[in-house]
Amino acid sequence: MDRPELLIPAGNLEKLRTAVLYGADAVYTGVEGLSLRAKQAEFTMADLAEGVREAHHQKVKVYAALNIFAQNSDLQLVTARIGDLAEIGVDAVIVSDPGILRIVRKTKPHLPVHLSTQANTTNSEAVRFWKEQGVSRIVLARELNLEEIARIGAEVPQIELELFIHGAMCMTYSGRCFLSAYLTGRSSNRGECTHPCRWEYALTERSRPEEPLILEEDGRYSYILSSKDLRMIQYLPQILTAGVSSLKIEGRMKTVYYVAVVTRTYRWALDAAFKNPDGYRCRPEWLAELDKVSNRGYTTGFYLKNKGNDSINSEQSYRQTxxxxxxxxxxxxxxxxxxxxxxxxxxxxxxxxxxxxxxxxxxxxxxxxxxxxxxxxxxxxxxxxxxxxxxxxxxxxxxxxxxxxxxxxxx
Ligand code: SF4
Missing domain, CATH: 2.40.30.10 (Translation factors)
Structure with missing residues (x-):
């Protein structure tokens, strides 16, 4: 069994340094204007060059997300950024859009490409397809269970697979969502999500708009479109058995504090699981640590074949102690x-x-x-x-x- 890397979000240079300090094997960053996150979670090229230099000094890899679905007007900037990223030595770029993949392969064929989860890869044939296009790693769709993931890994062993193991989840299929663009004009597919799935909703009957029917669970509102956060720390041996190369934490918009806690907690757990998978026990203090960062309650998503139906966050918008x-x-x-x-x-x-x-x-x-x-x-x-x-x-x-x-x- 190969040791998978622990891949941590780095929304800015300070968070990159925090991730490196607390035990990341690799970090992923945004690139100005092209990375599906708001500006606060994107690096300038100067910061990214410095981040790559410092991370490599500690033997930590840096992947740069270029995962917007580009329109023609974006392509000139995309091409320029790909050149810049190759020059500063990022270890891979993360893409969703076949057009951006094509530009990378054409202009910088030696730059490794990781396929974003937004490309929604759910089967071995799709993995083979992307491999043929020159992709070296696939971030699998979050809708797969561990058995399906292990099968893909066994059927296409020549490609790296990456899994999300912790962090916020979108209620939509592989995060492809139009809710924010529809309700606020700000598109999540261009990094501007306003998170309307986290808002409270009520049902109204057309002739009585002043009498909303409150959708209620446990005496409170229900956030019917809002997912709990993913947390797989209890199941690391099963994930190791599935044969993936990289375990990814979500959260480029999260705080330095979040990066510190989640990185070191998963570092401890992953080292323990790798050392002794059969004897692995998720320690209560690790779970307590993960309860000390902002979260919406935790779920195992689709990984354990439960179809994700424990995933709705019916409690409150956030918990944070x-x-x-x-x-x-x-x-x-x-x-x-x-x-x-x-x-x-x-x-x-x-x-x-x-x-x-x-x-x-x-x-x-x-x-x-x-x-x-x-x-x-x-x-x-x-x-x-x-x-x-x-x-x-x-x-x-x-x-x-x-x-x-x-x-x-x-x-
Ligand atoms: S609105 Fe919610 S489900 Fe849609 S992209 Fe934003 S966070 Fe994800």
Whole structure:
């Protein structure tokens, strides 16, 4: 059994560095204007060049998403970007559109191409077809179960297969969705999804529009179009048996905090599963970690043959118990302190933890001090503060705080 890579979303250079620090084998990024995510989750070419340089220094691969469905007016930019990406040395481009694939193959035939899940590949013949077009890896459709995936892997062993194992799911088939474009004029197929599947809906009878019928489960609204998030950490040995090359986490729009927690948790679990697949037990503390990042409740999607019918998120838009407090700028060895940039308000007494790649260290927020050493009752976004920490801490390590609200952090 080959060891699959752990592939982490990197919405910007800071998140790329976070993913590398916490144990990614590879990251995937957006490219300005061409990657199915809003601008906040796309790299400039200068940032991407720097990200590739730093990631390669740590032996981490970088894949660049060019997965819009292009219109003719996009093709000039697509061609230019493909040249730029080959020059800065990305390890592969991720495409959905056969036109973009054709341009890559024609202009940069040595640049590996991964086929996005949006191409909706669900069977061995489709895999063979894409292989013949020069694709080296297929991100399989999320609608397959593990048995079908293993069969495809056995029938077409000469191609790499990639699976989503964690993160938000679209209710639509392979994420091909027109809901946002229809309701708001902003198309998810061009990276502008406004997430109307996460809105609350009510049913009205035509002659009584003022009397909406509330669609209710458990005494609350139902988000009938909204899927729970995928979480496959309990089933890693079965996934390893299916013979895939890459395990992908969704979430280029997510926070640095999310990247840190999800990367290290799956790193721990994947290493354990690979070392001893028969003895693998998903540890309760790993599940607890994944409950500490924003989520909509968890599902196993279609992987276990349940047809995804446990997937509707009938509870609330988001759950979130912890959020980003700050990031480490420097470790000060003579003082045994960390210099932290706060990213949210932090009050003395807040439950605060420092996340390291291997472990978690509780911090006393009451010992938060300014750069002159004065204790602070509270700090705010942008403050530079110090905390005592006995051991050396890497730059970019993340601090989290317990929060009480359920709306997600935006950082
Ligand atoms: S509206 Fe929902 S289902 Fe459609 S693309 Fe956006 S997130 Fe996915």
């Amino acid at each position: 912890h959020g980003l407090a700050g990031t480490v700028l420097q470790y000060l060895p003579t003082e045994r302190k960390i210099l932290v940039e706060l990213r949210n308000r932090l009050v003395a007494g807040d439950e605060t933890e420092l996340l390291l790649p291997e472990t978690t260290i509780p911090l006393e927020s009451g010992k938060m001090a300014d750069e002159q050493g004065n204790l602070l009752a509270e700090g705010h976004n942008g403050y530079r503060v110090r905390f005592p920490v006995e051991q050396e801490v890497p730059v970019g390590a993340v601090l989290r705080r317990r929060i009480t609200n359920v709306s997600p952090d935006k950082r």
